[in-house]
Amino acid sequence: MPDTTDVLIVGGGFGGAFAARALEHATKGRGVRARLVAPENFLLFSPLLPEAASGTIEPRHAVIPLRDLVRGTELVAGEVVAVDLVAREATVAHPSGEQRSLSFRTIVLAPGSVPTTFPVPGLLENAVGFKTLADAIWLRNRVLHQLEVADGEPDPERRRPLLTFTFVGGGYAGVEALAELESLVRDALHRYPRLRRSDFRWVLVEARDTLLPGLSPRLAAYTERELRRLGVEVHLDTRMESCVDRRVVLSGTTIEPYASDTIVWTAGQRPSPLVASLGLDLDGQGRVVVDDHLRVPQANGVYAIGDSAAVPDPDGGTCPGTAQHALRQGRRCGRNVAADYGAGRAGPFDYRTRGLAVTLGRGNGTAQVKRWTFRGWPAWWMGRSYHLLMMPGLGRKTRVVMDWSVGLVFPRDISQLGQLGRPTPLQP
Template identity: 50%
Template sequence: MAWRIVIAGGGFGGFYAARALERLLKANSAEVTLVNEANFMLYTPLLPGAAGATLDPRHVVVPLRSQLQHTDLVIGEVTGGDPAHCTLGVKRIDGEQIELVYDQLVVALGSVSRTLPIPGLAEHATGLKSLSDATALRNRVLTCMDIAESLKDPAKRAEYLGFVFVGAGYAGVEGLAELQDFAAQAIELYPRCRAEGMRWALVEAKDRIMQEVPKGLSEFAARELRTRGISVRTETTVKEITERDATLSDGERIPARTVVWTAGVKPSPAVGKLGLLLDRSGRVMVDRTMRVEGFQHVWAIGDCAAVPDPARQGQACPPTAQHAIRQGRLVARNVAAALGNGRMRRFRYRTKGVVAELGHNKAVALTLGVRWRGLPAWFIARTYHLLLMPGMGRKLRLLVDWNVALLFGRDTSAPGRLGSPTPLQEGDDLDG
């Protein structure tokens, strides 16, 4: 009988694990099943590009079926599990609750935005974690300008032209930079808004933005944002958010109807329902082979797992795509080894570089210890994503989108209801 391997989550970790398993195990020796909420893998580092309209939202995802030839895909939500009996509960897309039985399980459920008990946060702020977040943000910028353009009261107009990002990691800095770049182009089409001007602020609790890059590059990124008129507020937090403004810890009140929360992540809620041992931050406890403590046949990787970081004694790996990809590939080898193919290895990867786009054809990058900034870093960032994006068709889509945006500017249409059909009217009376 073929071994049954189930992968829960089809993001960076799960997708690369499935791809590697397809290569490592003969199709008739193992049945690999991948459970994911959607039929695509979201390429999150390009999400700011979708929000900032340099990329079509559909081009920042990888359709799982077209990339995985021998993996059985179950679209649905992981609802719980019993590792002692080797079962995983899944609510399939059609609503049916099923139970998958496995010999080996890989948990790769990723993370969700980590929120804090700040008044008004849940009601008035939005995240930048999903494709719908990115599309909604882009549409929101345009809707705010459309409303502001029709208002006579400058104070009210300022609310619609105020944008605050809270949290200055990858998602916050890249998201704000791309969206501001997009808005700066779009505002040329709104004379009244142009006269008023926009206000953009980036709020960060720590003493510098982008803790992921060395201090020099982080300072370059902050300077770059400031020269565009963006207010970068370090060692500052948000105290309260209302429909119309955000109040900072230093007492300043910024009129803004758009507040984007990008201040950290926590494991997906389903991780807590799998009966596995979790650390204080809710991540699954694993050893250096990524095997879950207490269970020989369960593994965990990516943002939802506390994989010991080879680069920092006593700490877990940071929640990045580059770690999740390497963990996905390695866990596949270790699962194969547990089934008698090859030998078990420890996770040894140390960050080799980082790239972060800043809009305006600028970026910061660190590659094998060499620091890059400005246009060369931007070129490296785009080349890196182009190489990493799976599939020739997907790579070409990126290239075309980027070049069209370079030549003709970003697309400023706001197809807000894309994907929601227009309801049909009541039937007309045929006699009438």
């Protein structure tokens, strides 16, 4: 017999967690039962992921435990692998390996997105994404590991690929990750007396003719200039055609194929595969089409929010996939679901984009707030302040501020903790 609940929320990211919080708040004492299914027991605060990768903040401080965030919602560890919207039943794969059915009256779909991939030879074997906390921790350890190995490698030919880092995708995730890691290396370099800045090669490849598509062209141009000033090779209108055996071949004839031991794929996101399996109307990007109340028009009691939903933007078109939108959609969705259960009134999603900030390593960034654009230190500071405001919980805010403050005074920690998560096998 399937287990039953009133509201089932799929995903514990910005959309799902904030929907659960708003629902709890609006239906307090009314006996509405809500469950949230999430593979991890934390919300990943992805705007801080690049800083977690560079060690500016402690990786644990870039996540918020879901059990602190949503106290009146039952958390179910696992992944929703199928949903029958007619029978109102979801199948959940639990970490134990078991699969169980959960029945519901209302469902909120907020499973986010996954990295988009293309059939580029060698991509799946040799490139890594930049989406999860594990990706950020891996990348930091990888960069530090490469420094250690290169420091002991006398042959410049063999050293070159160790110190070549290729990022494919010049959106904010790729730009921020590259800039943060470059700044980590710059700060760490004086502890590696045998390495020079000129030994490193940082390559950013973008298929379109601009970095940071969607931001003001002035900011994109500033970002490109800043990255070039740091010695980053920026290749616009360029695609990675293959990376078999970590030998990178770019489109066009001007760039010779080269060896790069580290290839990071940040070429965009697509909605979680779950939403394509539900038989709902999808937009051109594969996102579930919803109305301005975040309801799926053709299915009663079905809501969709966040990166996997095409939500009408009050300024026209659909909302971009950002945390600031997913969080507000979550809040609005929670209140609208509560209204279905007789608590409060439903309303449209009317949040208007405020802007976006992109950090370019320590003390530098670009930001756009409405029609105003900012650059350099003020933009970096604004980005930090905004992320801090968005972050729920005084405890987490304080930890992040302490990490930032310590980073202003003391040198970076360059311990390479690649063995984390792998216990040492016992010897006979």
